Amino acid sequence: MVKVTSKQQIQQITIPTPFPVGDVHTYVILGEKVTLVDAGVRTKEAWEYFKQELNVIGLTPDDIDQIVVTHQHPDHVGLIDFFRKDIPVIGHERSHLWMIKDEAYLKTHTEFYLSILSEAGVDQRFFPLTEKVNDMLHFSCNRGLTDLVDEGDSVQGLDGWKVLYTPGHSSAHISLWHEEKGTLIGGDVLLAHISPNPLIEPCYPGEDERRKALVEYIASLEKLSLLPIRQVLPGHGDIISNAKELIEERLRKQEKRAEKVLAFIRKQPRTAYEVCVHLFPTVYEKQLMLTLSETIGQLDYLEDAKMIEVDRNNVPHQYRGIINESNKG
Numbered sequence: 001m002v003k004v005t006s007k008q009q010i011q012q013i014t015i016p017t018p019f020p021v022g023d024v025h026t027y028v029i030l031g032e033k034v035t036l037v038d039a040g041v042r043t044k045e046a047w048e049y050f051k052q053e054l055n056v057i058g059l060t061p062d063d064i065d066q067i068v069v070t071h072q073h074p075d076h077v078g079l080i081d082f083f084r085k086d087i088p089v090i091g092h093e094r095s096h097l098w099m100i101k102d103e104a105y106l107k108t109h110t111e112f113y114l115s116i117l118s119e120a121g122v123d124q125r126f127f128p129l130t131e132k133v134n135d136m137l138h139f140s141c142n143r144g145l146t147d148l149v150d151e152g153d154s155v156q157g158l159d160g161w162k163v164l165y166t167p168g169h170s171s172a173h174i175s176l177w178h179e180e181k182g183t184l185i186g187g188d189v190l191l192a193h194i195s196p197n198p199l200i201e202p203c204y205p206g207e208d209e210r211r212k213a214l215v216e217y218i219a220s221l222e223k224l225s226l227l228p229i230r231q232v233l234p235g236h237g238d239i240i241s242n243a244k245e246l247i248e249e250r251l252r253k254q255e256k257r258a259e260k261v262l263a264f265i266r267k268q269p270r271t272a273y274e275v276c277v278h279l280f281p282t283v284y285e286k287q288l289m290l291t292l293s294e295t296i297g298q299l300d301y302l303e304d305a306k307m308i309e310v311d312r313n314n315v316p317h318q319y320r321g322i323i324n325e326s327n328k329g
């Protein structure tokens with residue numbers, strides 16, 4: 001149990017998942033209200049485990065007043081289905097359609113990913129993957145948000161905490177920040193052992209351009225690096241006490257990877273798929289969607305920094321380096 005103030009304590013509850021990422025952490029904040037931050041995958045096993053751990057601190061699921069979700073991924077929302085029907089569920093609006101598995105929205109996904117793969121010049125043998133992109137939603141919940149929050153908002157019953165909008169790993173991602181204590185409940189924004197993937201997401205209804213996940217993620221990290229963070233309570237892995245250093249290290253590594261991509265493209269124009277194979281020669285086949293997300297992220301970043309340009313007139317798109325005085329070499 002982590003003591004926040006004399007009136008507030010936080011208990012970390014770790015729940016197993018069937019995913020490669022392993023266990024997921026949820027947090028129970030005991031204050032004026034009892035708030036659960038994130039709710040593991042929707043399996044019976046996870047629920048039994050959660051109830052047992054809750055029992056250790058003398059609580060039952062009915063004692064939980066509200067749930068805050070950092071983002072819509074199944075390992076963070078699945079268990080919501082097991083709670084009483086009227087429990088408030090709070091999060092960023094971009095989580096909602098995923099959580100309710102909105103049929104019209106999910107229907108657009110296959111087509112969205114097909115166009116991403118075509119534009120990237122991906123070998124057609126991978127196209128069937130686009131039918132499976134939402135398989136993981138089996139472990140997600142079937143309930144949406146009851147209350148929406150965004151940057152700077154506070155949550156009722158969570159004295160001292162503020163919502164930070166921290167997109168990148170998901171465009172819906174929020175974190176909870178306790179300025180006075182320097183504590184961040186960070187979801188997947190910063191993990192000690194791995195760098196969260198800047199996942200490409202299908203456009204939300206009304207949008208005609210996909211969001212640049214890695215560019216947004218870097219901005220989120222830069223925003224966090226300005227805060228006096230003393231500890232990050234993450235969604236996976238160890239509690240982080242060196243957030244500033246870790247963020248700097250992550251940004252450095254990202255910069256290195258971008259340099260590698262740039263050097264490759266400068267030799268001759270390339271497709272995103274060619275860059276992906278170059279960056280991840282041993283894993284791209286097994287993890288095409290993840291490695292392609294990362295690759296497109298790097299290309300977005302370089303395009304945003306005006307180091308490369310993209311010919312979008314033809315499919316697949318071709319990326320080429322821009323040589324000018326400021327980035328010669």
Ligand SMILES: [Zn+2]
Nearest residue numbers: 071073169188
């Ligand atoms: Zn996630």
